[in-house]
Amino acid sequence: MLEVWDEVLNLDKERQRCADDLEKLKAACAGDHAKRHITQCPECWDRLVNRMRDRYLNCATKEWFSGRRLFLQELDTMFSKARSGVLDFKIIEQRIHDEKKEWYRDKISNMGLHSATKSPSEAKLLQQKLDDREMPTEELASELRGAIRDDALPDEAAFDNFLNRLKDAGTTQARNDIYIDTLFQPRRDPEKAAMYQRYMEMIRGGDTIQSVVDAILHDRRWAQSNEEQKQRLQGKLEELKRAKAAHELSLAxxxxxxxxxxxxxxxxxxxxxxxxxxxxxxxLDAQDFLACPLCHLLGEQYGLGNGPILYCSETCHEDDYNDRNRIGKQHITARQARPVSTYATLTWKWTRPGGSLYFAENGVHIPERKKARVEVDDESQLEYASEDKTQYRARNIEEHLVTLGDAVEEYQQRTGATVS
Structure with a gap:
């Protein structure tokens, strides 16, 4: 199977050979038969038509029309008519031109040019142009060159130079060197060319350029697939990282x-x-304990007692309620309680059994207070039971008494709390 450029070389060579033969026929006819135009010489005209017919129907090399059987049959009929003067050669030329355009469209449609585009959108646009049968071939060719243009091969001049080098190549090795130099340009970019070493070895080993191109396209699709898979995996990894971060943040x-x-x-x-x-x-649990409300009230309101009375549970609270008798059974209701003294220098018992008040001892007797130079301003309010003034009581005790009910009410008004 010939490469595309080999078909081009054969086309140019056979076309030039045919043109040379036709010129020789015309010259010979003019010299031998003295005719002003070859169409005036039946013998030479037949020879000229047969040479043109052989160009297409008996071509020894593979060219664009090879294998297009219906077209060649139609050409055979048209050449027969032209030989008898029934058909103008311009019609044959137009028919050949039209068929060549169809061949061109078929050829480029099967060359895999979509793979040479830079994006799916460009590939789609290229296919639309290939399907447009109304677009002139010259315009289509120009559009295709623009779609797949590579900076390494900027224009048709590069291809012409490539063909000229192939014409002069005398050996297969020389042709392979031209292929490698044109396609991979190792002298221009050695580092990049090293990436294509596998393909260069395929060419040196005798593989056709088409098989090398197929390998390149296959590897390209594989790389793209791997890249897409890599991107999908990377996306999944990022998603898992985000989920992990969110989970760790929630735990934190x-x-x-x-x-x-x-x-x-x-x-x-x-x-x-x-x-x-x-x-x-x-x-005690600071969040769960019980307190004696009256003890708290007397301590907060009048500074009585030795601190709060607290319980760890209802059981301890009930046990203390039943067993303890503090300050005249302080757990009785405020309505039942007897008056309690708030006089600052006295420590009062509740009542004796008969109901009369005891004379009580001050923790520090008045003489001792004076000796300690503590201000004494309440002697006039006291009456004494002995001359040494160690026992005494207030003259008017009612002024220094408050009922528990009044004490509770005053505490509730001051604090907003409720004592039950």
């Missing part, structure tokens, strides 16, 4: 929320130096 947020909650709880616990349970001495 949850972990931070747990840490924040624990930190807040620890901070909340650290704000309160809670004593142990008043009953079982168990450490």
């Amino acid at each position: 947020k949850k972990q931070k929320a747990r840490q924040d909650k624990a930190t807040a709880a620890a901070a909340s616990n650290s704000q309160y130096d809670l004593p142990p349970c008043s009953v079982c001495s168990k450490a």
